[in-house]
Amino acid sequence: MSKKTFMATVIITPFLISLVAGMQVAGIVEANPISHFPPSLPSIQISADGSINPPTDLVKQVGNVYYLTDDIIQKYALAVYCSGIVIDGKDHIIDGGNDGNSGIMLYGVVNVIVKNVKIYNFWASGVTIASSSNCTVTEVNAINDSYAGIYLESSTGNTVSNNQITGNGDGITLHFSGENELFGNNISGNGFVLVAGAGIVLTNSEQNNIHNNNVVGNRYVVRIDHIYTSEISQNTSSSNNRIYLNNFLNNSYPFYFQDTPFANSWDNGVDGNYWSNYKITYANSNGTYSTPYVLDENNVDHYPLTKPVSNLNNPTPSPTQLLIPKVTILSPRNDSFFNVSIEGVSYQLIFETNSTLSWVGYSIGGNGYSIYGKGNGNVTVSENGTWVRDFGSNGYHTLTLYANDTSGNWAAPQTVTYLVNFYPDYPPTPSPSPTLQPTLEPSQTPDKPKVGDFAPVLIIAGIVVVIVAVTAGALFYHKRRKGGT
Numbered sequence: 001m002s003k004k005t006f007m008a009t010v011i012i013t014p015f016l017i018s019l020v021a022g023m024q025v026a027g028i029v030e031a032n033p034i035s036h037f038p039p040s041l042p043s044i045q046i047s048a049d050g051s052i053n054p055p056t057d058l059v060k061q062v063g064n065v066y067y068l069t070d071d072i073i074q075k076y077a078l079a080v081y082c083s084g085i086v087i088d089g090k091d092h093i094i095d096g097g098n099d100g101n102s103g104i105m106l107y108g109v110v111n112v113i114v115k116n117v118k119i120y121n122f123w124a125s126g127v128t129i130a131s132s133s134n135c136t137v138t139e140v141n142a143i144n145d146s147y148a149g150i151y152l153e154s155s156t157g158n159t160v161s162n163n164q165i166t167g168n169g170d171g172i173t174l175h176f177s178g179e180n181e182l183f184g185n186n187i188s189g190n191g192f193v194l195v196a197g198a199g200i201v202l203t204n205s206e207q208n209n210i211h212n213n214n215v216v217g218n219r220y221v222v223r224i225d226h227i228y229t230s231e232i233s234q235n236t237s238s239s240n241n242r243i244y245l246n247n248f249l250n251n252s253y254p255f256y257f258q259d260t261p262f263a264n265s266w267d268n269g270v271d272g273n274y275w276s277n278y279k280i281t282y283a284n285s286n287g288t289y290s291t292p293y294v295l296d297e298n299n300v301d302h303y304p305l306t307k308p309v310s311n312l313n314n315p316t317p318s319p320t321q322l323l324i325p326k327v328t329i330l331s332p333r334n335d336s337f338f339n340v341s342i343e344g345v346s347y348q349l350i351f352e353t354n355s356t357l358s359w360v361g362y363s364i365g366g367n368g369y370s371i372y373g374k375g376n377g378n379v380t381v382s383e384n385g386t387w388v389r390d391f392g393s394n395g396y397h398t399l400t401l402y403a404n405d406t407s408g409n410w411a412a413p414q415t416v417t418y419l420v421n422f423y424p425d426y427p428p429t430p431s432p433s434p435t436l437q438p439t440l441e442p443s444q445t446p447d448k449p450k451v452g453d454f455a456p457v458l459i460i461a462g463i464v465v466v467i468v469a470v471t472a473g474a475l476f477y478h479k480r481r482k483g484g485t
């Protein structure tokens with residue numbers, strides 16, 4: 001080998017290694033793209049002219065009524081651009097599989113009704129009303145949607161009533177939306193996947209009428225905040241909303257204000273709200289406390305109720321006793337420890353209640369694992385003492401129990417945290433103390449590595465070995481030839 005050939009080999013070798021390694025890394029990145037946002041599911045669109053695109057048997061049209069014929073599980077969302085129609089879910093499910101933005105989105109429409117549908121596991125919201133007016137959302141179950149159960153954006157004059165909204169980032173969010181009415185909703189277990197998550201959120205939203213709602217077991221009852229940007233008028237406030245005759249029960253915190261001076265009314269001049277955390281000795285004869293409940297200097301409930309509101313669907317009920325159901329988990333306990341040698345844990349779910357329940361369900365999550373809503377929402381409990389099977393990995397797990405009574409009143413969700421350890425990892429490695437709040441944001445357990453996953457590394461290693469061998473041989477040959485001359 002000549003001196004020129006030897007020097008070329010020495011120079012080219014690192015370049016070849018870098019080139020091949022770079023090609024392999026690029027291939028790995030291309031094969032495993034990283035996205036900050038989940039991809040959106042394709043949408044079944046009801047166009048402005050009323051046509052259904054793409055044509056599908058999942059949605060049928062009869063006059064101005066569009067109804068679902070079957071569950072839509074991790075396939076499509078529904079986008080509505082046509083005014084004056086009714087979307088009837090016929091009690092079917094739209095499940096986003098933690099993908100997609102909104103289960104049902106209304107955009108730029110008027111006089112649309114969405115009713116009788118269950119919407120689970122969407123990355124943004126169950127129902128979104130955007131730039132729309134005089135629409136109604138009713139009899140919707142919005143469960144485990146990451147941002148909000150029902151979300152209004154730049155929309156006025158809409159009605160959100162008689163919905164079940166559970167386990168979402170926020171319950172109902174109004175964003176730059178005014179003159180809307182919210183009543184008769186059961187809003188429970190929301191706000192535990194967001195820092196300041198709440199049952200009801202008002203952001204730059206004015207003159208909304210919020211009454212006769214059951215707000216139970218959320219992180220915050222209400223969050224009122226404001227956005228200041230150069231593009232947004234600072235005159236748009238979160239004030240002049242009227243909030244009254246609601247049941248605010250067993251929430252972690254009553255309210256969250258983002259340092260705003262905006263004033264809102266927390267009563268209708270006669271009746272305020274029932275706050276389960278507000279109890280004083282003196283009461284008036286009309287069922288209100290004699291001392292106002294002061295949230296801040298601009299937000300005062302002048303007539304806090306001494307008892308919960310009994311009939312949430314009645315716009316003007318009298319404040320009489322309502323027995324809110326309560327469930328308490330007896331097994332497993334918060335300090336339970338399961339040390340097993342097989343992949344799976346079984347235990348009995350045992351609870352007590354103060355009411356006659358019509359439905360009970362649970363979700364399991366924690367340590368990067370969740371079975372919440374795999375197509376059908378919570379797992380239904382057939383009877384007290386049901387055996388629960390948990391197939392999660394090592395670490396802290398949470399079980400959250402949900403229930404409602406025969407009158408449709410929801411109990412505050414109850415959560416216990418327990419530790420699972422599989423041999424041979426005993427004793428368990430120390431972990432940070434888990435939160436005892438429900439963890440309702442699902443994720444997937446990483447796939448186990450396959451032989452094919454290591455192919456790029458093996459290819460690089462093989463090429464490096466060959467190049468090093470060639471280089472070493474060239475050095476040896478060059479040295480020997482030089483010594484012989």
